[in-house]
Amino acid sequence: MDSEKQQMYNLKVRVSDSHIPSLSSTASITVYIRDLNDNAPAFKFPNPANDSVHISNLVPEGHLVTSVVARDPDSKQNGIVSYRIVEDGLGFAIHxxxxxxxxxKVLDQIDYEVFQLQIEATDQGEPRRSTRQVLNIIV
Structure with missing residues (x-):
């Protein structure tokens, strides 16, 4: 059973004895499926088909380059995603x-350079699951 496919099952149970006349009873039971952290985040952007952005070397410090997006189908803490740049010091920061x-940092001294940022998306479940994807920033 997988909570991402179905979170709840409603069952009707009937119990009867073997006496004559038979006695029986019915009950409704609801079964809730607990979410396990069984999925890692998956990147929507960047992805293998779309992994680059272009920016001018004249953009100021603090300029928004892009936003990466990853989704985790798990629920609650298991599905909350946080981001980090694996290798820092390339002149970019991630929220x-x-x-x-x-x-x-100021990029005005750069004359065509490709920065390969390895971005990691991590969920907040236990155990934590993460995924990495490369984003190319072309200055």
Whole structure:
């Protein structure tokens, strides 16, 4: 049973004895399926078919470059996603909660360079599950 497919089952149970005349009773039972952290976040952007953004070397520090997006089909804490750049120091920063990537330093000395940011999306479940994806920022 998987809570992402169906979270609840309504069952009708009937019990009877073997006496003559037979006595019986029915009851309704609701079974709730607990969500396990059985999914890792999956990136919507970047993805293998769309993994690059272009920016000018004249954008100021703090400029919003793009936002990465990952989804986790699990529920509650198991489905809440946070982000981080795996290798820091490339001149960009990411907002942990919403995936916004901003310029962290002035880029005016760069004349065509590709920055490969490895982004990690991690859920908040136990055990934690994560996924990595590369985002290419072309300055």
């Amino acid at each position: 942990q909660n919403n995936g916004s990537i901003v310029v962290k």
